[in-house]
Amino acid sequence: MKDKAQVSEKFAIYDAELTTRPKIVIGMGLRGFFSLLKLNKKGVWNLALIFLIYLWSIVFFVLMAGEGNVYPCEEMSSEFKYCQPIAYYGDMGLGGVRLFLVTLAAIASGGLIANDMNDKSLHLYLSRPISRLDYLIARFIPIFLLLIFVTVVPNMITFMTQWSSSGLEFDWIQNHKWLMFDIIVQGLFYSASYSIIGLTFSTLINREYRAAGAFFLFVYGTNIIVELFHLFVNDDRVLLLSIAHLLDIVSFEIYGAEYYFTSAGVLKGIELANLEIFGALTLIIGGCGLFVNWMISQMEENK
Amino acid sequence: MIEAKNVIKKYGSVTALDDFSVEIPKGKIGILGPNGAGKSTFVKIALGLITANSGKVTVLGENLDKHSVDIRRKIGYMPEHDCIPNHMSGVEFLIEMGLVSGMDTSSATQRTHEILGHLQMGEEKYRKIEEYSGGMRQKIKLAQGLIHGPDIIFLDEPTSGLDPKARQEMLDTINGLTEISNTNVLLSTHILQDVEMVCDHVIIINNGKLQMKENVKELMKRQSDFIQVRVGGDIDGFVDILKSKEITVTTDGRILRVPYVSDQTFQQIIDAAVDNKCQLYEMERSKVTMDNIYLEVVE
Numbered sequence: 001m002k003d004k005a006q007v008s009e010k011f012a013i014y015d016a017e018l019t020t021r022p023k024i025v026i027g028m029g030l031r032g033f034f035s036l037l038k039l040n041k042k043g044v045w046n047l048a049l050i051f052l053i054y055l056w057s058i059v060f061f062v063l064m065a066g067e068g069n070v071y072p073c074e075e076m077s078s079e080f081k082y083c084q085p086i087a088y089y090g091d092m093g094l095g096g097v098r099l100f101l102v103t104l105a106a107i108a109s110g111g112l113i114a115n116d117m118n119d120k121s122l123h124l125y126l127s128r129p130i131s132r133l134d135y136l137i138a139r140f141i142p143i144f145l146l147l148i149f150v151t152v153v154p155n156m157i158t159f160m161t162q163w164s165s166s167g168l169e170f171d172w173i174q175n176h177k178w179l180m181f182d183i184i185v186q187g188l189f190y191s192a193s194y195s196i197i198g199l200t201f202s203t204l205i206n207r208e209y210r211a212a213g214a215f216f217l218f219v220y221g222t223n224i225i226v227e228l229f230h231l232f233v234n235d236d237r238v239l240l241l242s243i244a245h246l247l248d249i250v251s252f253e254i255y256g257a258e259y260y261f262t263s264a265g266v267l268k269g270i271e272l273a274n275l276e277i278f279g280a281l282t283l284i285i286g287g288c289g290l291f292v293n294w295m296i297s298q299m300e301e302n303k
Numbered sequence: 304m305i306e307a308k309n310v311i312k313k314y315g316s317v318t319a320l321d322d323f324s325v326e327i328p329k330g331k332i333g334i335l336g337p338n339g340a341g342k343s344t345f346v347k348i349a350l351g352l353i354t355a356n357s358g359k360v361t362v363l364g365e366n367l368d369k370h371s372v373d374i375r376r377k378i379g380y381m382p383e384h385d386c387i388p389n390h391m392s393g394v395e396f397l398i399e400m401g402l403v404s405g406m407d408t409s410s411a412t413q414r415t416h417e418i419l420g421h422l423q424m425g426e427e428k429y430r431k432i433e434e435y436s437g438g439m440r441q442k443i444k445l446a447q448g449l450i451h452g453p454d455i456i457f458l459d460e461p462t463s464g465l466d467p468k469a470r471q472e473m474l475d476t477i478n479g480l481t482e483i484s485n486t487n488v489l490l491s492t493h494i495l496q497d498v499e500m501v502c503d504h505v506i507i508i509n510n511g512k513l514q515m516k517e518n519v520k521e522l523m524k525r526q527s528d529f530i531q532v533r534v535g536g537d538i539d540g541f542v543d544i545l546k547s548k549e550i551t552v553t554t555d556g557r558i559l560r561v562p563y564v565s566d567q568t569f570q571q572i573i574d575a576a577v578d579n580k581c582q583l584y585e586m587e588r589s590k591v592t593m594d595n596i597y598l599e600v601v602e
Contacts, residue, residue, distance in 0.1 A: 125403060
């Protein structure tokens with residue numbers, strides 16, 4: 001037996017003052033967020049993508065926001081008939097930002113639960129004073145914050161640049177307060193949705209890189225298949241089967257704008273009932289949440 | 304410390320715990336049982352990781368139906384399987400576990416270094432866990448369960464997969480760390496010697512039911528020498544003669560067990576066989592061990 005004298009009196013009579021569950025969860029989430037930004041093998045990809053997104057935002061949006069132009073529509077081709085606020089801020093596909101966003105979501109979320117399941121440290125986390133839901137929230141926070149960092153923040157920078165171009169008048173903010181609200185809600189919506197889907201793939205395929213690849217293929221694969229399918233069936237409801245289209249449709253709803261999409265190089269509008277749109281969204285996001293919860297509960301019961 | 308009343312837990316058609324009731328006192332308690340007996344299920348229920356289909360469980364006076372998460376502030380858990388992230392160092396891992404338990408960073412850091420010091424880990428505590436030996440990984444697993452100073456630690460097969468030297472070290476470490484930190488222990492294992500070395504009490508589970516609850520010292524006292532005798536002819540008469548000489552005999556068909564007192568006992572048995580004119584086929588001195596008791600209870 002080891003020499004007892006090696007241990008301090010404080011160790012022997014240790015009585016931990018443990019913090020509350022919400023603080024534990026937020027702490028876990030923040031540590032997870034900062035670990036995504038570390039300059040290590042994985043973090044460097046995240047940082048590179050963040051850099052690309054910010055570079056794209058600055059080049060494409062901020063520099064194009066000329067004086068007097070509320071939106072860059074006037075500088076765009078007249079054939080771009082659907083020019084509206086959403087085209088400037090919301091449509092991640094327009095500027096190519098969504099490609100980076102989905103890639104970032106895939107890479108950053110791939111290992112969040114997969115690594116815990118793979119090395120089985122999930123059991124240790126769940127044996128702490130946190131519930132399964134607490135654990136999921138703690139794993140949701142890092143990817144959610146990261147995606148907010150590349151959706152809400154760049155768009156708000158663009159918004160502020162426009163305000164600056166308009167002479168920093170408070171009236172301008174008053175007149176565009178709903179636009180600002182839409183930017184924030186849309187960023188939160190995209191971030192939350194991609195985070196939940198990312199965590200689902202991380203749970204489903206408990207290998208980090210495979211989960212990231214599957215996530216990416218799921219988003220863009222279904223996108224291409226659905227667009228091709230739409231050419232044949234010509235029914236807008238098939239678009240709801242593509243997560244990218246579905247999120248974009250809801251995003252347009254947030255801005256109160258008419259949805260359009262490009263199919264075979266042609267811009268098309270759609271007609272869908274709100275019930276169909278939000279029903280599909282609830283099914284997919286709710287299903288993802290329930291699935292992750294079920295998978296983890298199965299892990300708790302089995303070694 | 305832990306009280307279970309009429310606990311039933313089923314996985315589909317398999318009943319893991321079948322109307323299981325037990326009162327576990329404070330101290331160091333061993334749960335023994337064969338694979339699939341329900342040990343791990345009971346530990347997971349007591350930890351609040353899974354819920355029973357019916358019945359009531361209280362841990363440290365708290366009802367698990369209401370406080371299944373918060374009770375884990377007072378519980379440490381060392382799972383059987385390997386569950387340590389390889390990409391972290393021992394120090395990083397223990398600090399993370401401390402923080403997830405609700406400790407602040409400075410307390411978690413200080414306690415991490417104290418525990419690792421007790422485990423006699425020097426510079427290797429800063430190395431990645433993937434470079435650790437099996438024994439070191441087990442010790443780190445034990446340390447993470449004790450990092451937040453729990454009242455009780457659940458150890459699930461802590462010596463599983465260790466060589467004899469590492470096993471002995473692990474048991475010493477368990478004894479050392481839990482004694483100085485005054486932590487109660489619930490040790491789930493199928494290795495009897497682990498229970499002998501660590502525990503004050505033992506409970507034996509089989510087929511989801513409590514088979515035995517005993518003080519380990521009392522159980523050790525039952526370990527005694529005996530002479531196993533196989534005879535032919537009139538066994539009842541033979542037993543009567545032995546009893547008339549105030550020798551206790553237990554029978555199991557044609558096999559008899561006579562407590563060994565001295566070598567004179569052999570002569571007394573021979574004399575009894577001669578007096579009763581029965582054939583003496585076999586006479587062998589044996590020992591009642593914990594193994595015998597365990598097998599007897601389980602079978």
